[in-house]
Amino acid sequence: MGKADFLTPKAIANRIKSKGLQKLRWYCQMCQKQCRDENGFKCHCMSESHQRQLLLASENPQQFMDYFSEEFQNEFLELLRRRFGTKRVHNNIVYNEYISHREHIHMNATQWETLTDFTKWLGREGLCKVDETPKGWYIQYIDRDPETIRRQQELEKKKKQDLDDQERTAKFIEEQVRRGMEVAEQEAPVYTELTRESEEEKVVFNLSKGASTSAGASKPSNLGANALKTAVSAASGKRKESSPGTIQAKERKKKCALDEIMEQEEQQRKSIRTDYWLQPEIVVKIVTKRLGDRYHKKKAVVKEVIDKYTAVVRTIDNGDKLKLDQTHLETVIPAPGKKVLVLNGGNRGCEAILDSVDEKSFSVTITIDSGPMKGHKIKGVPYEDISKLA
Secondary structure (H helix, E strand, O other): OOOOOOOOOOHHHHHHHHHHHHHHHHHOOOEEEEEEOOOHHHHHHHHHHHHHHHHHHOOOOOHHHHHHHHHHHHHHHHHHHHHHOOEEEHHHHHHHHEEEEOOOOOOHHOOOOOHHHHHHHHHOOEEEEEEEEOOOOEEOOOOOOHHHHHHHHHHHHHHHHHHHHHHHHHHHHHHHHHHHHHHHHHOOOOOOOOOOOOOOOOOOOOOOOOHHHHHHHHOHOOOHHHHHHHHHHHHHHHHHHHHOOHHHHHHHHHHHHHHHHHHHHHHHHHOOOOOOOOOOOOOEEEEEOOOOOOOOOEEEEEEEEOOOEEEEEEEOOOOOOEEEEEEHHHEEEOOOOOEEEOOOOOOOOOOEEEEEEEEOEEEEEEEOOOOOOOOOOOEEHHHHEEEEEE
């Protein structure tokens, strides 16, 4: 019977079958040939090309194994870099995606017997960060590209510069507050009694700005009761002008300007946010269901933060230590009056006192208890930006 034509149903079916993955036991890594069934694999093993390839491999088997191992490693890491970047991912997820390609290098042709051995080898060689969990091995690609390193250095430099700007702004605000208080103290009126050092000394009132004291002194007898009343009323009018109400109005204007500066500073601080929030010695809640009902919705204390996104926590109930990603945790809001830690924004790392909780807007009001903004009250802080202190 002749070979099926290109557009016949049989030829189309053969091409569809050849595209998909076949059984591993019918694959010849040396010849890189996939057989469709046991009979085809047997025929291939008896073929002259396969026998010749085995003779070449028998002369230097280590060379072929090193070649397949290097190819497997390069393709696996390239997939990990392109598909997942520097994210932490389960090694089995990457491997399943790698073997879905029909022309991949099989692991039984490499120097590693299992995926766990390959994962440990990646950690020892410093190619990936690996860690073992109850759910299996997790890997994280280490990007050593010069362009990536340069970009990270620029981001760190920018963050450091932003922090320096915040410190300078805080010092400037403190200096303005100090100067404002000094000016307010100087402008406060000091009231003294009208006294006369000797009985012979005459009390002279100067009613006109252009008049000299000598003129007033030469005619003291002309000052009658009406002039004395006029002088007393003028003096009382001046005192009224410098009354505490006027001083309070000036202070209110200064305070309004200071409040505007503080509001601008607060808006600037709110704009500085990061995608990581874990901090040591805070209370968190485990929200992942992958660990079972034993740890779901349980509270724990963060003991150590690894790579900004991973934390080692100790459960409060039974004292078990777990290593979890921040996506598996959430913050804990205590009762009003308790101490919390600010986890995000410009006041990151500052301790604060929880004043009130607004359940409608899912936010809280706190009072900063440490740092240059100590005593400053902040409203509308989201739940995820603070957590209870252990």
